Amino acid sequence: MTTAERYVTAAYCVVFALVLVYVVIIALKLQRLEREVAALEPKPTETGGNG
Amino acid sequence: MGRSYRISLPALAVSSLVLVTLALALVFFVAPTDADQGFSQRIFYFHVSIAFTAYLAFGLGAWKALVHLWKRDPNADLESYVAIHQGVIFGSLVLLTGSIWAKISWGHWWLWSENQLVLFLVLFLFYAAYFMLRFSVEPGPQRANLSAVYALFGVILIPVSFLAIRLAQHFIHPVVFTRDGPQFGGWILATYLVSQVAIIVLAYTLYRLELSGKRLDLRVRALRRAAA
Numbered sequence: 001m002t003t004a005e006r007y008v009t010a011a012y013c014v015v016f017a018l019v020l021v022y023v024v025i026i027a028l029k030l031q032r033l034e035r036e037v038a039a040l041e042p043k044p045t046e047t048g049g050n051g
Numbered sequence: 052m053g054r055s056y057r058i059s060l061p062a063l064a065v066s067s068l069v070l071v072t073l074a075l076a077l078v079f080f081v082a083p084t085d086a087d088q089g090f091s092q093r094i095f096y097f098h099v100s101i102a103f104t105a106y107l108a109f110g111l112g113a114w115k116a117l118v119h120l121w122k123r124d125p126n127a128d129l130e131s132y133v134a135i136h137q138g139v140i141f142g143s144l145v146l147l148t149g150s151i152w153a154k155i156s157w158g159h160w161w162l163w164s165e166n167q168l169v170l171f172l173v174l175f176l177f178y179a180a181y182f183m184l185r186f187s188v189e190p191g192p193q194r195a196n197l198s199a200v201y202a203l204f205g206v207i208l209i210p211v212s213f214l215a216i217r218l219a220q221h222f223i224h225p226v227v228f229t230r231d232g233p234q235f236g237g238w239i240l241a242t243y244l245v246s247q248v249a250i251i252v253l254a255y256t257l258y259r260l261e262l263s264g265k266r267l268d269l270r271v272r273a274l275r276r277a278a279a
Contacts, residue, residue, distance in 0.1 A: 003155070004089055004090040004091040004155055005090055007091060007094075007151050007152075007154065007155045008090060008091060008093050008094055010151055011094045011097070011098070011147075011148045011151040011152065012075070012097065014144070014147050014151070015097055015101070015144055015147075015148060018140070018143070018144060018147075019253070019257070022140060022257065023257070023260070026257075026260050026261055026264055029268075030260075030263070030264050030267065033264065033267040033268055033271055034267065036274075037267065037270060037271055037274065040271065040274035040278055041274060
């Protein structure tokens with residue numbers, strides 16, 4: 001592998017590493033928030049059935 | 052109903068993946084090797100695409116800031132914030148890929164004598180400081196208004212940064228887009244266009260992903276307040 005090839009590979013790896021880290025952080029945050037919403041949302045009451 | 056025309060997030064994610072894969076295949080297997088710069092010129096396809104996308108994100112952030120100030124829409128404030136965050140992420144990628152390219156081509160990671168580089172750094176730091184301003188003020192209308200005004204000031208730097216190289220007398224940073232259009236054609240142009248579309252779609256996907264996270268965060272805060 002030539003020096004130029006190594007640098008070009010490094011540049012593209014930097015782009016994908018940063019995007020991947022960002023996506024992982026946001027995905028983990030979304031999972032946590034969805035769990036919190038599920039825990040905080042009022043549960044549906046059971047009065048709508050036969051009464 | 053107003054938002055029903057929007058493409059779903061999974062569809063956007065798949066589109067990003069397909070387009071970025073196609074762009075990479077074109078960059079490494081189809082685009083010809085540049086006669087002047089050799090293999091290192093292949094950084095150009097993503098570096099320039101990411102730079103234009105960063106400008107677009109900052110521009111979108113400023114536009115949403117204007118909408119917020121005009122209509123007092125809290126959604127526009129949130130969208131402005133997320134767009135600027137995307138701009139800063141893509142801006143950092145421009146600086147990183149640009150430094151790597153500079154090291155191969157010029158033998159330096161950074162050149163303070165280059166107006167294009169310094170002005171992009173100024174633009175990047177200006178918008179990085181946006182977050183310091185935003186998080187130093189309590190959430191509410193005052194924070195939204197201050198952030199919007201700051202975001203609008205920054206948009207002036209975009210044409211300055213973009214035109215700097217065209218106005219400079221001496222430069223070593225290459226100029227590929229002139230008044231006569233792009234200074235390349237054939238597969239180089241096709242590869243660049245595919246890369247540009249791929250990076251814009253990727254940035255829009257990340258924008259929508261982060262926006263959905265921010266909206267969910269607001270919902271959790273509202274639920275917590277209601278439960279308290």
